[in-house]
Amino acid sequence: MSAGALLTRCRERRGTASQTEYTQVGFPGIPLSHTNERIRPVSTNETTYDYVIVGGGTAGSVIANRLTEDPGTTVCVIEGGPDDRDLEHVLRLRDWLSVLDSELDYGYTTTEQPHGNSHILHSRARVLGGCSSHNTLISFRPFAQDLDDWVAAGAEGWDNATVQSYADRIKCNIVPIAEKDRNTMVKDWVSSASQAADVPVVEDFNALTSHGGGFSDGAGFLSIAYDPYTGYRSSASVAYLHPVMDVRENLTVLLETWVGRVLFDGDRATGVSATTKDGERITVNARQEVIVAAGAVDSPRLLMLSGVGNAEELGALGIESRHHLPGVGENLQDHPESIIMWETTKRVPENTVMHSDAALFVRRGTAATRIPAPT
């Protein structure tokens, strides 16, 4: 999808650039009651924090938690969607399908494509926790080989040892699906898949990655970020925001508030302009940094609306270019999913985590590209 197409499509869904700032919303009323001396209210419509995070989704929740571990650092998270703490259907992982294409989904679609696959729903969650509040929370550690390839391509600091050490610190409760949630039909499927494809049954995919760098083939129950006792998600918001939201005075979360523009002073991002649920325009300033964590679609869109992107494309859309940066809003790659369905002659068993509990992985490469099976 080109940058222009991305922006145009989003505009169709949300109105024009300037309308965007008025369409989203919900002011939580949290910020001023959570102020301390480091939060400087300039007027009722303007506040200042050390860090402003756009998006209380997967990345935004983690960053907000880590930054506010230091009580001397103030952080404001601005989230377009509502709180997830009272939304049972969001918290209960097995209800995830009910959130897709609902009022908690921005409902973006692909543009017209020359060879088919036009107007396919590209779900993006509009709720605290972002897409970790409506996804299936299947959780894999990255493979050593992939990280090595990244480093070779120039991604300094993304080496296996460093990244695995961060994976060790993840607060989400990532566990292989619990025995009580393993139904007989899926168990049978795992053993049949293992025999048919001649691959091992894997009990814990992530253990193979932690201790062996990855795996080539296998069939087994997946590892999920959830609480096996309750069936609730262990999403980014559950693990990183809920425990600290009403506890840390240096953390402010503005809900149902839509950021329409990043503000600049010369080349430096100094804050954001946002609109609350009630339609009030506010300015939130950042002493240190503005962190754009609005997701794969809305992060580039926000940058482009703020004048950061391909100058030619922005000009064609009537947006003044502030920083010519081709690549913003381009080259999005997603993994396609297709579904094969069978009709069953008996009822499907009730126990499940989220209806996609197991998987078969096969790698069809040369012997040289295969990771040896664990002994």
Ligand SMILES: Cc1cc2nc3c(=O)[nH]c(=O)nc-3n(C[C@H](O)[C@H](O)[C@H](O)COP(=O)(O)OP(=O)(O)OC[C@H]3O[C@@H](n4cnc5c(N)ncnc54)[C@H](O)[C@@H]3O)c2cc1C
């Ligand atoms: C249906 C589905 C299933 C998936 N399943 C899995 C899975 O099983 N395992 C896995 O690892 N990954 C899965 N993914 C992918 C994973 O969920 C995403 O990669 C990840 O959540 C992206 O995190 P993020 O922080 O970039 O964005 P998000 O989590 O989407 O967060 C962005 C946040 O920013 C907010 N926002 C956006 N624009 C603005 C604005 N202008 N102002 C204010 N707020 C704004 C949004 O409301 C949202 O809360 C799935 C994704 C989908 C859609």
